[in-house]
Amino acid sequence: MIGAHPSGVQLPLRVRKKLRTRQALVDAALELFTERGFDSVTLDTLCDAVDVSKRTLFRTFSSEKDVALAPVHDLWAVFMEELETAEPTGGPAFELLEGVLLATLGRMGADGWAERLRLSRRLSARTPSTEAHHLAFCDRTGAAIVTVMQRGFDMTMQPDPYGLRPRLAVDLLAAAFRRALERWVADPSETGHEGLADALRDACAAVPESLVLPARPH
Structure with missing residues (x-):
C-alpha cells in the first residue's frame, strides 16, 4: 500500500x-x-x-528499461528483505529459498502489482533489449542472494570456495520461478498473485525429479 x-x-x-x-x-x-x-x-x-x-x-x-521491469525488480527487493530475516531450520537451502519467495509473493498482492507484473513480462518477452536487461538484473540479484546466504546461514557440507552449491540453489529457484511465471502469464484466468504462488509450488516440486529424469533410448 x-x-x-x-x-x-x-x-x-x-x-x-x-x-x-x-x-x-x-x-x-x-x-x-x-x-x-x-x-x-x-x-x-x-x-x-x-x-x-x-x-x-x-x-x-536508471533507464526506461528499469521502469518497464519495475514490478520484477520490486519483487526481488522484497525477497531480499525477507531473506535477511529468514530463520533456517537445517533443511535444504532450496526449500528455504522457496519459502522466502512464497512469503514475498504474499506481500506483493496489493495495489495491482500482479497485473503490472503480467504486463511487464509480456513486454519483456517481445522486446529483446528489455529481456537482456532483465537477465543481467537476475544475474546480479542471484549473486546478492548468495552473499546474504553465506553471511547469515551455515551451509557447510564440503569445501566450496567458489560458492557453487548455494549459487546453484539460487539458480534453480530462479529457473523454477521463470517457468511458473510463464505458466501464470499465459493463463488469462489467473489474475492474482495466488495463482503465481501455486505455479511456483508446482515448479519447485518438480525440481528434484528433473535432476533424476531418465533419458532412455526409444
Missing part, C-alpha cells in the same frame, strides 16, 4: 509523494509500451503522460 511501510507505520509525506510518482510512471510506461511497443515510446511521451520532468524520471529510475 502506498503511504505505509510493511510494518504499518505511516511514511512521511515526501516519501509518499515519491512513491506515488514512481507508481504513476510505471503504470503509464507499461500502458504505453504495451500499446505502442517499447521502442516507439519516447522519454518525452512518457514524462508528459505523468506530468513529470526527465530529471524526475532519472532520479527514480
Whole structure:
C-alpha cells in the first residue's frame, strides 16, 4: 500500500509523494509500451503522460528499461528483505529459498502489482533489449542472494570456495520461478498473485525429479 511501510507505520509525506510518482510512471510506461511497443515510446511521451520532468524520471529510475521491469525488480527487493530475516531450520537451502519467495509473493498482492507484473513480462518477452536487461538484473540479484546466504546461514557440507552449491540453489529457484511465471502469464484466468504462488509450488516440486529424469533410448 502506498503511504505505509510493511510494518504499518505511516511514511512521511515526501516519501509518499515519491512513491506515488514512481507508481504513476510505471503504470503509464507499461500502458504505453504495451500499446505502442517499447521502442516507439519516447522519454518525452512518457514524462508528459505523468506530468513529470526527465530529471524526475532519472532520479527514480536508471533507464526506461528499469521502469518497464519495475514490478520484477520490486519483487526481488522484497525477497531480499525477507531473506535477511529468514530463520533456517537445517533443511535444504532450496526449500528455504522457496519459502522466502512464497512469503514475498504474499506481500506483493496489493495495489495491482500482479497485473503490472503480467504486463511487464509480456513486454519483456517481445522486446529483446528489455529481456537482456532483465537477465543481467537476475544475474546480479542471484549473486546478492548468495552473499546474504553465506553471511547469515551455515551451509557447510564440503569445501566450496567458489560458492557453487548455494549459487546453484539460487539458480534453480530462479529457473523454477521463470517457468511458473510463464505458466501464470499465459493463463488469462489467473489474475492474482495466488495463482503465481501455486505455479511456483508446482515448479519447485518438480525440481528434484528433473535432476533424476531418465533419458532412455526409444
